Amino acid sequence: MKSNEEELASLTPDARLVGRTALVTGSSSGIGEAIARVLAASGAHVIVSGRDTARTQGVVSTIERAGGSASALVADLGSSTADIRRFAAEAVSLGGGRIDILVNNAGIYPATPTADLADDDLDAVLATNVRAPHVLVAALAPAMAERGSGSIVNIGSWMARVGVPFGAIYTASKAALEQMTRTWSAEFGPRGVSVNTVSPGATSTPGNAESADVLAAMTAGTVAGHPVRPVDVAYAVRFAVSDEAAFLHGSVIDVDGGIAYTRLA
Numbered sequence: 001m002k003s004n005e006e007e008l009a010s011l012t013p014d015a016r017l018v019g020r021t022a023l024v025t026g027s028s029s030g031i032g033e034a035i036a037r038v039l040a041a042s043g044a045h046v047i048v049s050g051r052d053t054a055r056t057q058g059v060v061s062t063i064e065r066a067g068g069s070a071s072a073l074v075a076d077l078g079s080s081t082a083d084i085r086r087f088a089a090e091a092v093s094l095g096g097g098r099i100d101i102l103v104n105n106a107g108i109y110p111a112t113p114t115a116d117l118a119d120d121d122l123d124a125v126l127a128t129n130v131r132a133p134h135v136l137v138a139a140l141a142p143a144m145a146e147r148g149s150g151s152i153v154n155i156g157s158w159m160a161r162v163g164v165p166f167g168a169i170y171t172a173s174k175a176a177l178e179q180m181t182r183t184w185s186a187e188f189g190p191r192g193v194s195v196n197t198v199s200p201g202a203t204s205t206p207g208n209a210e211s212a213d214v215l216a217a218m219t220a221g222t223v224a225g226h227p228v229r230p231v232d233v234a235y236a237v238r239f240a241v242s243d244e245a246a247f248l249h250g251s252v253i254d255v256d257g258g259i260a261y262t263r264l265a
Helices: 005-007 031-040 053-065 081-094 119-147 168-191 206-221 232-241
Strands: 021-024 046-049 069-072 101-104 151-155 193-200 252-255
Touching: 005 031, 005 101, 005 232, 021 031, 031 053, 031 069, 031 101, 031 206, 046 119, 053 069, 053 119, 069 081, 069 119, 081 119, 101 206, 101 232, 119 151, 119 168, 151 168, 151 232, 168 193, 193 232, 232 252
Parallel strands: 021 046, 021 101, 046 069, 101 151, 151 193, 193 252
Antiparallel strands: none
């Protein structure tokens, strides 16, 4: 199997998303970067968003070198609701007046015991993982519904439906995102906007590189036998926003190597 970067570097361009503009939050590295690069390879103009200017622009440059189209938008989605609304307006401007695809990927994940979680970290998780997607959907989905088309994908987690002895607020935030997916699907789906969740399993990213041994141990007994690659998540997102997924509404697509629902022994 190719590494994540080898797979991304060998993407075959296609036109399935030509003419669409995609905003991918938290896309300066990891899963978000893979999503941005895969959507761009399929013809979408991608607005790459992250907190770090150099990394965000680096993803844009990588997309452009591969023949794709992208813009950079630096922001911290853990900031105020007013700042997030301004962020949404800037994204619309960069998108030429519209956003056709919104991928709510940005998230933080303090994996600490409940009693050890600092108050500031609690507030940050709720702000970034729950409030920001809600404000962005409120800002962008009505215009999609008015046009009669659009796609929203929320990036969840296998941990949203499995009890583990740490990270209670993180897992709760992802469960909340899954429920908002269902509600938003009922709210906006009848007017042409598809809303779905893609739920990764234990995924190997630059942000958790120091935990490579832990990820390997977690996934050794899964069907896949190894951690998820960010590009695997990106492929599922691309399907969810494509015309082929016209009947996908309020769904959760598990890209987890079988970690949540299968056991080999």
